[in-house]
Amino acid sequence: MSPPSRRLQTKPVITCLKTFLISYSLIFWVTGMILLAVGVWGKVSLEAYFSLASEESTNAPYVLIGTGATIVIFGLFGCFATCRGSPWMLKLYAMFLTLVFLAELVAGVSGFIFRHEIKAKLGIAFENAVKSYNGTDSSSTAVDGIQITLHCCGVRNYTDWSETDYFKAKGIPVSCCKDNTKCSEETLKDINKAGSEVYTTGCFAKVTQVMEANLGIIAGISFGIAFFQLIGIFLACCLSRYITNNQYEMV
Numbered sequence: 485m486s487p488p489s490r491r492l493q494t495k496p497v498i499t500c501l502k503t504f505l506i507s508y509s510l511i512f513w514v515t516g517m518i519l520l521a522v523g524v525w526g527k528v529s530l531e532a533y534f535s536l537a538s539e540e541s542t543n544a545p546y547v548l549i550g551t552g553a554t555i556v557i558f559g560l561f562g563c564f565a566t567c568r569g570s571p572w573m574l575k576l577y578a579m580f581l582t583l584v585f586l587a588e589l590v591a592g593v594s595g596f597i598f599r600h601e602i603k604a605k606l607g608i609a610f611e612n613a614v615k616s617y618n619g620t621d622s623s624s625t626a627v628d629g630i631q632i633t634l635h636c637c638g639v640r641n642y643t644d645w646s647e648t649d650y651f652k653a654k655g656i657p658v659s660c661c662k663d664n665t666k667c668s669e670e671t672l673k674d675i676n677k678a679g680s681e682v683y684t685t686g687c688f689a690k691v692t693q694v695m696e697a698n699l700g701i702i703a704g705i706s707f708g709i710a711f712f713q714l715i716g717i718f719l720a721c722c723l724s725r726y727i728t729n730n731q732y733e734m735v
Contacts, residue, residue, distance in 0.1 A: 516555030
């Protein structure tokens with residue numbers, strides 16, 4: 485009996501690779517949805533912190549949202565390319581995965597290397613926001629949001645407000661109060677009386693803790709997705725090579 489042809493021998497391998505790559509593409513699609521969710525969450529939850537570090541709203545959440553949307557689209561493209569068994573589509577898919585892998589790796593390493601500079605910049609920005617506080621502009625809104633959310637007051641402690649122009653006019657901001665019903669204007673204008681009615685802990689330490697914790701989550705997700713893409717690159721390249729060499733056609 486003659487041995488089976490090479491085409492028949494490689495067909496099970498190609499079928500196996502196609503199954504793995506389709507499964508991978510579906511998981512990759514899910515990671516895109518996760519990035520979309522993280523981007524939306526960052527936009528909603530961390531906007532106050534980001535806005536202190538720059539005069540305009542940061543683009544970081546939009547980058548995550550855009551990356552997530554692109555991954556969702558190419559995840560579906562990967563499933564389509566695998567089902568079609570098209571070598572050029574599979575190579576394009578592998579190329580996209582490589583570009584995303586490199587971009588996420590560079591972004592993650594850069595964020596880790598410059599984390600101390602980011603922390604220092606945030607500290608200066610928060611101190612400037614307190615000094616220029618007027619209760620109406622965007623940086624003042626960010627300061628109020630942080631003080632209410634983190635139960636803190638001032639940069640290092642609540643007495644930082646005594647050095648501001650706002651304190652001379654209206655006292656400590658109401659956002660520092662533990663209970664708004666007990667914070668009278670007279671109390672807020674007296675730094676000694678205010679000590680019992682406002683949060684005494686400074687915000688800078690709490691802000692940096694929140695930022696580091698959240699950036700750690702984002703960095704962990706990004707690195708995990710980045711290295712997960714290596715599997716997709718390997719599967720797409722192998723499948724494209726097998727299909728090309730054996731002239732396999734998907735019916």
